[in-house]
Amino acid sequence: MAPFALSGGSAHLVEVLIGLAFGFVLESTGFGDARRLAAQFYFRELRVVQTMFTAIVTAMLLLYLSSGLGWLDLDQLWVNPTYLPSAALGGLIFGVVFAIGGYCPGTSLTSLATGKLDGLFFVVGSLLGMLAFGETADHFRDFYYAGHYGPIQLTDLFGVSTGTAVLLVALLALLFFGSLKLVARRLGHERPVHWPKALAGTALLLGGVGAVTALGTPSLEAKWERLGAKYQPRLATREVFISPAELLALRADRDLNLVTLDLRPEADWNQFHLAYSERVALEALPSLRRRLISLTDPSVVVVLSNDETAATAAWRHLALLGVPNVYVLAGGLNRWIATYGSPAAPGSGLAPIATALAGDDALHWRFAAALGDRHPAAHLDPAHTPKLAFQPKVKLQRKGKKSGGCG
C-alpha cells in the first residue's frame, strides 16, 4: 500500500522525475512568464487561479479516492503543520510581493530554465531573501513558532467528514472560477464562458466529490486488515512494550511531553489510577487524534490497561491513526502495582486477588477503598523510589524530522 518507502538512488531518481514533470507542466501552462502570472491580479488572465485550484481539487480528489479504495494510507502522508500567525503574515507578504516580483519560487525556476533574465534576477533575489531570513529569524522566534496546531486539517478544524470537506473545497474552487470570470468579462477581458465545457468540468468535479463521499474513509478494522502486517511485528517483538521502570523514568523526564491514556472501565479507574493519566474509551480514540498528533516534540503516548489486552487494542488504533511514539505499559497496571505497590507495607490495604486469572485484563489487586490517584503508587516520587534496571524501548520519532514539507 502506498506511499512507498523509497531510499537511495531510486528515491533520488523518483524525486528528479517528479520535479521534471512539475517543471514541464509549469512551463507548458505559461507559468514561466511573469506577465501571464501578474495578469491574474488585473483580471486580464485567470490562469494562476484556474490552474492552481484545478490542481488542488484534482490531487485532493485522487488522494481521497485512492484512500477510499484502500490503495493509499492517508495518515502516512506529510501534512504541513499549522503555525497560524506565521502562515498568515508570511502568506500576506508573499502575495503582496508576488504582484511586484511576478514569480513565486517554483515558477521563477522554470523561467530561469528557459533563459528569462527576470527569472534569473528573481531567483538571485530569493536566495538573498532566504539568507536574510536565516540570519534574522532568531529575533522573532516566538512569533515564528506561535500558534502551533500540528498537522491539523480542515476536517479537524470544522469537525466534518472528508466528504463534506472535499465538497467545500470543490465549491470554493467553483466560486473562484465563476466570480473571477464574471469580473474579468465585465472589464472586457477573457473569452466568454464555453458552457458545454464548463458544465462538463463541473459535473466531473462534483462526480469526484460524490465518489469520495460514497467510498468514505476506511474503518479502522478495514485499515488493520490491510496494514496490520506492517504494525503486527512491532507488537510481536514487544518493541513497543515498556516496563514499569521505563514508564517511571518517562514520568520523571521534565522535557518530555508525556500523555498517559488509561483504557480501563470506570470502576477500575476509581479503585486506582496513575496521577496525570486520562481515562479514555477505545471508541473515543479517533477524537483524540488531533491533539495527539499536535503534541510538542519530544512527546510520548503511553496506553495502559489492567493487563495488556485493551491497551494493545488502543496501540493498534493509534498506530492506524498516524499517532507517533505510542507505547504500551508491559503487564499493565497489575504489574505496576506489583512493582511499586509494596503490598507488604503495613496498612497499605492492598492485597492480590487470589482468584485472578492470568491475562484476563482485569484488576488483580484489591484496595481497602477506591483511592483513585491517592494511593502512593499513583504518584511515585522517582527520587525516593528504588531505581530498577530496564531495557529502554522508547525511540523518539521527531515529527519535524519526517521528510516532507517545503522545509
Added chain:
Amino acid sequence: MQHETPRYWNPYFGGLMLGLVLFVAFFVAGHGLGSSGGTARVVVALERVVAPRHVARTPAVAEFAHGPGSPLDHWIVWSIGGVLLGGFLSGLLRRRVRFETFHGPRISPRGRWIAALLGGAIVGYAARLARGCTSGQGLSGGATLAVGSWVFLFACFAGAYGCAFFVRRLWTPGREEG
C-alpha cells in the same frame, strides 16, 4: 497580442496535469511538491562552505544543517533540479528557450530586473516565514486540506489582489493603450 507559438496549455488542462503530478508525488513518495525549501537548502549549503561555525550557531539556519549530513541531502533538492530540467525541456520543445526579459509595456527591462530582484528577495524571506511557498503550502498543503496552508493561500491572494492596483505600472498597458 501576447500569444506566442506554440501557445500555452489551457489553464484548466494545465491544472489537471499539475494535479496529477501532485497526486503521483504523494502516492509514490508520501509528500507533495515544493520548491522554496530546495532554494533555502542551497543557500544554507553555500553559507556553510563560507562560514561553517556561524551556521552551527544560528538556529534558523542550523535547522537545515543538523547532523553530519549535507543540507542538500533532502528530496526537495533533487526535486528542484528536476524542475529546472523539466522547465528547460518544455521550453526547448516549444522553442521558448532564449535570453529575454518579460516585462510590462510601461517599464524597461532594467526596471523589471530591479523589481524581480527586490520582489524575489522579499518573497524568499516570506516563503521561509510561512514555511513554504505556493508549491509546498499552496498546492501540497491545499490538496491535503492542511489548515495553515489554506490560511496561507487566502492571505497570499488577498495580498496580491490588494497590492496589484498600486503596482499596475509594472504590468499593465497605460490607459491610452488599453
